[in-house]
Amino acid sequence: MVKQKILCVGGAGFIGSHMSHKLANSDNYSVAQADIWSAKLKIRFENKPFAFHHIDISSDDDELSALVADHDIIFNLASKASPRLYVQDPLAVAKLNLFDGSKVIDACVKHRKKLVHFSTSEVYGKALGSTEPFSEDLSNCVTGPIRNHRWIYSTTKQLLDRMIFAHGRQSGLKFTIVRPFNVVGPLIDHVMVGPDDGAPRVFSYFMSALMNGEPLRLVDGGKALRTFIHVDDLVNALIAILDNPAKSNGEIFNIGTPQNEIRIADLATLMRDIFAANFEMSSVRSDIVTVDGQEFYGEGFEDTERRMPNIDKIKGLGWTPRIMLKDLLEDTMRYTWENRHRLTQEAMDAME
Numbered sequence: 001m002v003k004q005k006i007l008c009v010g011g012a013g014f015i016g017s018h019m020s021h022k023l024a025n026s027d028n029y030s031v032a033q034a035d036i037w038s039a040k041l042k043i044r045f046e047n048k049p050f051a052f053h054h055i056d057i058s059s060d061d062d063e064l065s066a067l068v069a070d071h072d073i074i075f076n077l078a079s080k081a082s083p084r085l086y087v088q089d090p091l092a093v094a095k096l097n098l099f100d101g102s103k104v105i106d107a108c109v110k111h112r113k114k115l116v117h118f119s120t121s122e123v124y125g126k127a128l129g130s131t132e133p134f135s136e137d138l139s140n141c142v143t144g145p146i147r148n149h150r151w152i153y154s155t156t157k158q159l160l161d162r163m164i165f166a167h168g169r170q171s172g173l174k175f176t177i178v179r180p181f182n183v184v185g186p187l188i189d190h191v192m193v194g195p196d197d198g199a200p201r202v203f204s205y206f207m208s209a210l211m212n213g214e215p216l217r218l219v220d221g222g223k224a225l226r227t228f229i230h231v232d233d234l235v236n237a238l239i240a241i242l243d244n245p246a247k248s249n250g251e252i253f254n255i256g257t258p259q260n261e262i263r264i265a266d267l268a269t270l271m272r273d274i275f276a277a278n279f280e281m282s283s284v285r286s287d288i289v290t291v292d293g294q295e296f297y298g299e300g301f302e303d304t305e306r307r308m309p310n311i312d313k314i315k316g317l318g319w320t321p322r323i324m325l326k327d328l329l330e331d332t333m334r335y336t337w338e339n340r341h342r343l344t345q346e347a348m349d350a351m352e
């Protein structure tokens with residue numbers, strides 16, 4: 001059987017490196033990556049080869065178009081996906097998400113290639129007091145005022161979803177949109193060497209603080225709720241989508257683990273308990289403190305109170321999430337602890 005050729009644009013990041021590794025062992029698919037760095041692929045593949053193309057989608061238009069033409073299915077993962085960046089560099093977030101992301105869509109339309117696009121749970125915006133889980137085809141996408149520019153990620157991702165949907169209608173684009181809900185696993189973000197080192201997501205803030213003996217900081221008391229999914233479960237959902245082209249074409253899928261809902265304040269306590277039981281090197285125990293959201297992220301921050309996925313559609317492809325919260329955290333914390341020296345941003349940059 002001839003393998004289908006997959007190109008992962010932005011495929012050297014956290015999710016892309018796991019998906020690439022899984023697909024590299026597939027009988028049905030081959031995989032290549034287009035990205036601006038490759039350190040996480042080098043770590044994930046250990047010393048085995050992978051098919052990497054150094055492509056910057058903001059400038060390498062001809063190279064991107066030629067690569068898309070040479071593959072069957074294009075995954076678009078390129079993004080800046082951290083709330084601190086939405087607040088501190090909103091123009092760069094919008095440029096990459098929307099304007100550079102549009103180039104990937106346009107190349108798929110031009111060369112008539114199937115697109116699997118990474119949207120986000122953030123497009124649903126605020127829960128606004130609703131207790132209903134977010135549904136792909138029914139829920140409203142509601143964000144805050146313009147001056148709270150945190151929503152620039154949500155709204156540019158939403159506009160790209162709408163462009164893709166419109167191309168499906170008007171240009172015959174074959175597509176699937178996926179909306180992950182807070183993915184965690186080995187290789188997420190980076191290990192921080194101090195409390196303000198870079199812009200990771202909550203797992204990396206808390207794990208780095210534990211390893212550095214610093215306080216875990218709860219934004220506005222840590223009252224927000226999130227559901228966390230293990231990256232291995234997410235990758236299996238992507239395989240289910242690939243294996244079911246007829247059912248997934250033209251559809252949007254939430255991918256999350258509803259059972260893994262936790263309040264952020266409770267996540268901090270749980271991670272501190274797991275760390276103390278397994279990895280602590282001394283009797284130093286990190287404090288848990290509250291910080292103001294505007295001070296922590298910057299002016300223009302606003303939070304989503306609750307983010308619960310309805311996953312009925314993706315379960316219709318025969319997939320179900322398997323990894324529960326404690327195992328998810330123990331696995332990711334163990335990997336991060338054991339690899340802590342090579343997962344700092346400086347160490348990964350030095351691998352390039």
Ligand code: NAD
Pocket residue numbers: 009010011012013014015016034035036037055056057058076077078079080081096100118119120121179180181182183184189
């Ligand atoms: P990531 O930051 O680890 O990976 C993004 C990749 O895009 C990086 O490797 C980066 O180098 C690449 N990239 C950035 N600019 C580029 C450019 N100009 N040209 C080529 N490549 C470029 O992020 P991730 O966590 O792996 O997320 C992947 C996708 O999934 C993103 O689109 C994100 O919005 C979406 N998503 C992630 C989560 C999550 O919890 N991780 C949740 C919802 C949605």
Ligand code: UGA
Pocket residue numbers: 081082083120121122153180181182183200201202203205206217218219220222224226264303304
């Ligand atoms: C994230 C990012 O926007 C994207 O990675 C992704 O698209 C989206 O989730 C998603 O999964 O769909 P968010 O969950 O708000 O958004 O970001 P996190 O950094 O994971 O923060 C989760 C919660 O923890 C927020 O309430 C945040 O304020 C809080 N937090 C974060 C803390 O209390 N302390 C910290 O040190 C960091």
